[in-house]
Amino acid sequence: MRRIYQSLKVEWLLVKRRPWTWLVLLLFISATSFHFFLRFKEGSVGGALTSSAFLVQGGLFVSLGFGYYSVNLEKASSAEELFGTLPYGKQAKILGKLSLLILLALFAVCCAALLYVLLTVMFHEPFFYFSHVLEYFLLYWFLPFCITGIIGMIVGLVTSSRGAYLGLLLLGILMGPLNMALFETLSLWLSRDLYPVAHFFNVGQTDPNTPFDPVYGYPLEIKRYLQKGILLLLVLWLLFAMILKQQRSFYKVFGIGSVLFGLSSTVLISLYRHDDQVIYTALEQNSVKKYDSRYYEKHSQATWPTTKNVQVTSYDLNVTAYRGLAVSMKLGLRATAPSNEVVFTLYHDLHVTSVKTVTGQALSFQQSGDQLHIHHSLKKHEQATLLISYAGTSSPYFFANEQAVMLPSYFAWLPSIGEGVAMKWVENSVRPYPIHAQQPIHYKVRYSGPLPLYTSLKKQQETVWEGTTTDGLTLVAGMMKERVTQSARIVYPSTLSKTLTHAEDYVKKVKRMSSEIRKVLKLPTKAAITDVYFLSIADESPHYASNIRFTRGTMFVGVNELSLYVDQAMIPAVTLAVIRNEQVIKQPPEMTDLFILSYDYWYEQAHPAIKQEEKPLLLRNLDLYQDDPEQAVLMKRYKTLLAFMKHHDNRELQSFFRAWAQSLRSEKAMNDQDVQALMNREDGAN
């Protein structure tokens, strides 16, 4: 140890006395400060780290170079032979260099963390998620710098030729965020999804453009630690094998070491291969944007007809969120008519392992797409309890793992009597059907997973929640907080404490606007909103804000770190939230979109008090696409509607929109003629 320590001291002296060291440090601190400062200034505290891929990439190149340089230092000074003749000389030198590499990586990370702390204080940002920040620095800065530094050392031990620099450059690209660009091209070229390979070798951020998800937090899943663990083990073993090579007892030690390495890497690889939920945000097939979209593009139909004569009365659940979602439950049923089967809607990646009666009798079941078909006979008014167990990965949009849980009630994470398909594919995005039941259901949840957990149920014990609700069951856990206001209980991401200071106002505005729209469209009055969840749920339309969703007494608002709550953008989101039912989702999307944009236009005209930061969406789209031949049909629709709206007063238009909304909410699929007919009817009435 003394030799290693002495070696470390000398290595430090050498590094310290090199002007390059201070120049690189200065560059690193300047670039990090500049980047963090800009992000903090624009309010993206979480994004300050997730968008630091270029800093990490730079750090990886520096680490590779440093590792290479450090082991070649003796070659350059002709001291390599000398240390080879000292007792354990080379080994002590290499271990000293390795120690210095680790310390320098730690120093760099500490500098960056300190900058982060300073800016947090400066910008009065909350500190409570700082452990996640440190974890992020460990996983995406410290470990990658160490791994690439060791790789640099290995390259230096193998060769000191000039070609090594090219090798280091390529390795730096392969092992950093830059490899995404490389593998993206290769994937396109070879028509194969090579992103998993890219992810495995990339020790930095997997997506340099990752926006910070305020609910999910930083991507710190176990799988990412395992990936780094495997790579670290591999490079350490290679390094030690090269050091051991200097010893006469090489083969003996190498043999024992290989066995240990083989065993530990096998364990890590098998854990790594475990099917678990990792949120990927790049363009790979299993990314948030692509996974469900690709699936529902091909799976739009249910296999079995929806059960209509069975109701769920209760769920008694054991929910575990760790590397994925595992649920076991006692599910209470009541038949309203005789039935031989029960068909539930359940997200397709949640795999049912057993279905039993309370007496322990196994029931046969099948899963197809988002449906679970159970063969079980029920007489009219008969009540039954089924024991169902399932596990798997939830949708990337609605995650559940050791890091965070975001399972809103309208998503099919619980077996529910419903549509048979959890989402509808629309223009490379998806729109979840409202799956949850409308009648009161009793829920009891025993939960194991990330804390704190937020749900509308009452907390009975430390990990048990219970209650009866008509809103379905929403579970949210992770970096979340709650605030009880006069109007509702608001659950929101901790990172948005500062930006969501006006959340209560926002909720009031949405409530007021939704009530107004309901009145105009003569839709049934809604129960009072008691729970509001600000979550990272995705917009359902690429054309307008569609980040609001209602269940009976709950409101879900999609937010991101940079959300701006402009009143103008609220109109389409609230309008869609108000009219949305399963039929609206089933309608051709262009019909729904046309309604939303037209209503938005009219609403803005009818409410001049609303601050118009931009033109209404309909006019903006018209400006944008009026010369685009591919959008000619759409532009014609816009122009017809605009002309129609200009020639009718508010009362007539309210009547028109009311009829249109009712058509959208009915089973018949709408088309242009139907809209025209509605306009004609209004024209005829006048």
Place this chain on the structure above:
Amino acid sequence: MSELLIDTITKSYKKYKALDQITLQISPGMFGLLGPNGAGKTTLMRILTTIVEPTAGTITFGDVTWKQPEAVRQLIGYLPQKFSLYKHITVTEVLTHIATMKGMTRRKEQAVADVLEKVNLQDHRHKKIKELSGGMVRRVGIAQAILHSPKIIVVDEPTAGLDPQERIRFRKLLRQLGKEATVIVSTHIVEDIESICDTLAVLKKGHVIFNGSLQTLTEMAANDVWEMEASKEAFFDAIDELDIISSKYENHRYRYRVVSTNPLPGAKHVTPNLEEAYMYLMGQAQR
């Protein structure tokens, strides 16, 4: 004091034998290892310093065998030919570092001060390596080699690149070390061996072609070294025909020394020096 016994050492690189059954018995004192490039000197030095493992044969020094490299490394002090070490640290820092690396725990500072005094570098101890002259760096090299008072000191091409003054000073230093240790000097500069060694081995193409004292080597060539004198033209004519070892230009004539097994007309016998004896030996080995 123990002797270093090298017993039938062979080192092969695939089909090429760099050393072929080398056997040497080296007593304490100054021992020279002489030979042309490619003779196997460096390979033997690398084996002696445990950098390279021999293909066959054994080496022992008292109870220590070269099969225990870590034990051998405690015995050996080594000065490689291209010694320079890290340019950005001071003489004392380098020596303290190497002392620790050699496993010295106690009296490290004192040992460093002692060797600095021995190599006459006390006044330069706070200078960085890059600020020293070539001769001083060699002296730092020898200082690090003797830090732990090794029983065997291996020195590779000790005076290569040094100016005459430094060369003489360095030879003197090596001589002093020979009093207390076995010092093996590998060189192709015959003058180094002649100035400081008591015994030597001459290697050629992986074989020992001579092993003994300097006197024995010179005696071997006693009858085959001649001195001649010739005009400038005759001297240049003779260059291609004779093994001329040295020449001196005096009073418009050349006086030169030649190695030849046959008597030469007009030549007179002279007592050979080591260089002439070495050339004689090389010539004999070629036959």
